[in-house]
Amino acid sequence: QVQLQESGPGLVKPSQTLSLTCTVSGGSITRGNYFWNWIRQPDGKGLEWIGRTYSSGSTTFNPSVKSRVTISVDTSRNQFSLNLTSVTAADTAVYYCARGVRGLMMFDLWGRGSRVTVSS
Amino acid sequence: IVMTQSPATLSVSPGETATLSCRASQSLATNIAWYQQRPGQAPRLLMYGTSTRATGIPARFRGSGSGTEFTLAIDSLQSEDFAIYYCQQHDTGPPMFTFGQGTKLEIK
Numbered sequence: 001q002v003q004l005q006e007s008g009p010g011l012v013k014p015s016q017t018l019s020l021t022c023t024v025s026g027g028s029i030t031r032g033n034y035f036w037n038w039i040r041q042p043d044g045k046g047l048e049w050i051g052r053t054y055s056s057g058s059t060t061f062n063p064s065v066k067s068r069v070t071i072s073v074d075t076s077r078n079q080f081s082l083n084l085t086s087v088t089a090a091d092t093a094v095y096y097c098a099r100g101v102r103g104l105m106m107f108d109l110w111g112r113g114s115r116v117t118v119s120s
Numbered sequence: 121i122v123m124t125q126s127p128a129t130l131s132v133s134p135g136e137t138a139t140l141s142c143r144a145s146q147s148l149a150t151n152i153a154w155y156q157q158r159p160g161q162a163p164r165l166l167m168y169g170t171s172t173r174a175t176g177i178p179a180r181f182r183g184s185g186s187g188t189e190f191t192l193a194i195d196s197l198q199s200e201d202f203a204i205y206y207c208q209q210h211d212t213g214p215p216m217f218t219f220g221q222g223t224k225l226e227i228k
Contacts, residue, residue: 037217047155047163047206049217060215096162104169105210105217106153110162 002027006114018084022097029078030055033102038082040093087118125220131228140223142190142207154192158203
């Protein structure tokens, strides 16, 4: 079955760029009516949707981070990636990648999450 | 659109029914989804289209509502049901997804 797995550094310095990759296994990122998302959760807090990409590369972002975020897709590697620039302590969180379903607009599969701490 | 969940914490005895509420700041033209998050785990899809259970979710989970008021009811609570529950909605213009702040369901 399809699985998602986040990878990337667990520690990022303030003002630098947070970079994470989500690898999709068990199915092609280009198949089916899906879009691919990043969602984060600060410790003890709720969920915040960061943005999404389609396999075509078309993206949409949360206005709260839009000026600092890019999401790209690499169909040859079955991966999509998150870059968040100029990070601060407020960006410390568990970052999840998740599969979204077109039309139903929900997230049916999630990665296990990657904890990222912003600290010098 | 802001999604407000209540109560923040709900204490219920095993075997009883829990009723969780999610209120939208304006009437929704779309359906909502519900997720369950156990400690140390990623969220798991429970319900979509407001009232359709996700694959493998037992029938004791019931979703309902429309407009601004939505409810997740869990009958015959079992130990594995004690977790945090989030509602989620989707805006169409511009595309945006928002979650409620969560309801923690704890054992009474």
